[in-house]
Amino acid sequence: MDYKHLLFIALISLIACCFIMAMVWLWAKKIKNAGVVDVFWALNFPVITIITFFLSDGYEPRKILICAMFLLAELRLGIHLWQRVIGHLDEEEGRYEQLRKEWGDKASRNFFVFFQFQAISNVILAVPFFIITANQSQGISILEFIGAAVWVIAFFGEMIADRQLAAFKKDRSNKGQVCDTGLWHYSRHPNYFFEWLTWMGYFIFALASPWGILAIISPAVILYLLTRVTGVPNNEEQNLRSKPVAYKKYQETTSAFFPWKKKR
Template structure:
């Protein structure tokens, strides 16, 4: 267990320094939205560092890094395109914080960025546990966890692609996307993001003390369903699409995909 705090200390040091650099860049760009891109991308170098320092079994480390990088870099790329296309306009969440904080916004934004660093560190605990496992064979739970992560990656990428295709059609302006996965869940991208983290949590169960990584499953469910995921997206869609989105709410599940119904859950 003594090795786990050491790995997490390395992760914390990297994340804190990275967020200071991102904060300085955000001041220059006058756009705090880049923190989302950096936060997503940061998990890949942290996973690489854990694998390098953890003295675990090389094939397991390679699978861990591959899964983390596939999730982390795809999401970072997707968010980068969004931030780039909207720049110099800042994401409404950060613009609201800036307006609320007033003249102290820049200093408080640094603190906010460091909270993001701590949040990322908490989520890397399963990676550290996996990287510390020297057992020279894969456990069944590791294969189950990896499969869940792959399913989540495929589902999230498909949902993002379906939404992007819908939005590029000028005829769909002002309409609600109900194509593909969006016919079964109002937020399939957030659902499959949660599935990815379920996979990481289950993967860690194949390692000693792997239960210490299970917190990511309820934590990410809360964040996606009740935190910064669904509530913000719902409020934005209601503002921009009004009654059309209310009808979508009435007929389509909020989070977990399922058949259409008269009263959505």
């Protein structure tokens, strides 16, 4: 494995992602909606995939398999987020609106830094991908098949959770209520859980490659971001502001992240 070449691919990916996020920041500044960053955070991964596929020198069938997995998952997420955000570009999502209020005059500068941090996180999270596509060993191992199986479960789990929530919100009779059906009956954030599980699939897949243990950084960072920074905390705060009584009751009975049976 040529580590200098790996670093070169990571650097090219970082430059591309930072440039994209700078352009997205300019657009977000113009339309006064920072929520578009979520869409392009997901869509940066396909950019990394294309760069890595053509520049890496690993075993071709393995490259095709992991690139297909990466592209499919992140394009699905990007398209889902695009459909959610594009419908109300004139209305900024609550968590970003709150940040804009808290940052005041420094909002524009802070959002630029925030957008660039998202680009950096894209490259950090792609570590398993860089490692896997550089693996030149012939054949697909049992660990890689297990990783792919975990990925399949996570992919369909996240897609189902997103569709269940979208269907719930589409029903006007549910306005002001909390989605507590399907996967949302067992977790307050099943979409986030399955997103994390997707990265666990990549990690397991990477364990078959030299230095694959380093890929643990991806599910670890995703877990931290989702449960401590931008995912669960912001979402919970927004839900408590918009429907305090119903969501408080939901919090008392339902697991925050990992799907589990209801509490009494």
